[in-house]
Amino acid sequence: MTDFQSQVAALKSPGAAKGRTHAPLPPAAFAVHGAGLESYTIQIGNTVFADSPATLTRVAPELEGLQGIRFSRAESAAGRLPPIEFSCAVPVRVLVGFFQANGAEWLKAPSLETDASAADRGGAEPLIVNGAIFDGLPPVNVHAFDYAAGRHTLEVRGTGSFVVLGVVTQDQR
Numbered sequence: 001m002t003d004f005q006s007q008v009a010a011l012k013s014p015g016a017a018k019g020r021t022h023a024p025l026p027p028a029a030f031a032v033h034g035a036g037l038e039s040y041t042i043q044i045g046n047t048v049f050a051d052s053p054a055t056l057t058r059v060a061p062e063l064e065g066l067q068g069i070r071f072s073r074a075e076s077a078a079g080r081l082p083p084i085e086f087s088c089a090v091p092v093r094v095l096v097g098f099f100q101a102n103g104a105e106w107l108k109a110p111s112l113e114t115d116a117s118a119a120d121r122g123g124a125e126p127l128i129v130n131g132a133i134f135d136g137l138p139p140v141n142v143h144a145f146d147y148a149a150g151r152h153t154l155e156v157r158g159t160g161s162f163v164v165l166g167v168v169t170q171d172q173r
Contacts, residue, residue, distance in 0.1 A: 022061045028092045028169045032069055033085040033151070039067045048134065048163050049073035058133040063095070063142070066166025069154075077105040079159030087151040091170040094147060094154060096123065097132055097140035097163040107160035109143055121145040121155065132165060146170055 032039055040046055042063045044056050052073045075081045086094075098109040110124050123143040131142035142165055145155070156162060 024064045025062050025066065025166070025168045027066050028088060028090060028167045030067075030086050030088040030092060030167045033087065034082055036071055036075075036082065037084060038070045040070045042066045042068050042132075042165055048165075049161075051075075054134045054137050056132060057135050060128050060131040060142070062128060063131060063165055066095070066168070068095075068166055069164035071164075073161050076107070077159070077161045084154040084164070085151065086154065086167070088147065088167065089149055091146065091148050092167050093122070093144045093170050094164065095127070095142050095144055095166040095168065096154075096156065097142050097165045099138040099140055099161060099163075100130075101138035103160075105160055106138070107156060107158050107162040109141065110157065121147065132163070140165075 036050065038050070040048065042056070042059055042065065044059060047053060047055050048068060048070060050070050050072050054073075069084060069086070071081060071084065099106045109126070123145040125143070126141040127144045128142040130139045132140040134140070140163060154164070
């Protein structure tokens, strides 16, 4: 019964359950291209948006130390975010966080029920549930999207706020 309770606690609150010892995922090297975009380190206390004071208060151990991509929350919520372009020398998996909230200001996670191509790059199912918690914002489920080596534009369908929580090599599960 104690193990069951610790597993439930782990799902509700990343890193909070006793005995949870997931190691951080090793980062993949990448470069960000475009105005208003910058990389940042995934760690408690860091802000994830260029124009919001919301900081990370909890993060899944697997994500700690990865490099995310910071951009404007207001622009993403309004659907005016310029394309997020990046380049990588090896095939990568981009970790995108979708806020667990309803409303037009939040980008919805891909759904095979409404978009037949939602799983073209993976990402239809969450990789980490409640992977990040921010002060003043809803919790985030983390999805992974695969990209080959080269220069790419991050493909997210729809409008609303989301976060980029890291880039790892495709061989990381």
